[in-house]
Amino acid sequence: MTAAGAEGPAGPSGVSGDGKAAGCELCEAARFTPWHHEDDLCWVADCEACDVPIVVWNRHGIEPPQADLERMLATLKTVADRLFGPEGWYVDRNMRQIPDHFHAHGRANDWLQRRNRFR
Numbered sequence: 472m473t474a475a476g477a478e479g480p481a482g483p484s485g486v487s488g489d490g491k492a493a494g495c496e497l498c499e500a501a502r503f504t505p506w507h508h509e510d511d512l513c514w515v516a517d518c519e520a521c522d523v524p525i526v527v528w529n530r531h532g533i534e535p536p537q538a539d540l541e542r543m544l545a546t547l548k549t550v551a552d553r554l555f556g557p558e559g560w561y562v563d564r565n566m567r568q569i570p571d572h573f574h575a576h577g578r579a580n581d582w583l584q585r586r587n588r589f590r
């Protein structure tokens with residue numbers, strides 16, 4: 472992996488040509504936590520609040536096409552299986568904090584205890 476510079480200009484008017492929305496935390500995709508995966512469809516990083524991986528769509532919106540949705544969940548599964556084991560986690564598609572940009576958490580079954588232990 473090489474350190475990339477700016478990913479491309481975001482227009483001053485808000486949503487840029489590639490479907491990003493200005494001011495959206497997930498569109499900005501700030502790398503404040505380790506990234507596990509990145510491709511043209513989505514990226515997987517640790518959720519800052521939960522300490523579990525989240526898969527985030529590369530576009531701003533909440534209804535990815537079914538094929539893309541399945542690919543994103545499969546990507547999340549690859550990462551979460553590696554971290555927690557195939558039986559050790561579940562998909563949480565509740566988008567409490569950022570309801571207008573698709574993302575899904577891969578929560579370890581004991582993620583609350585894990586979080587408390589580290590804080």
Ligand SMILES: [Zn+2]
Pocket residue numbers: 518519520521522576
């Ligand atoms: Zn979270």
Ligand SMILES: [Zn+2]
Pocket residue numbers: 491492495496497498499530531532571572
């Ligand atoms: Zn967004």
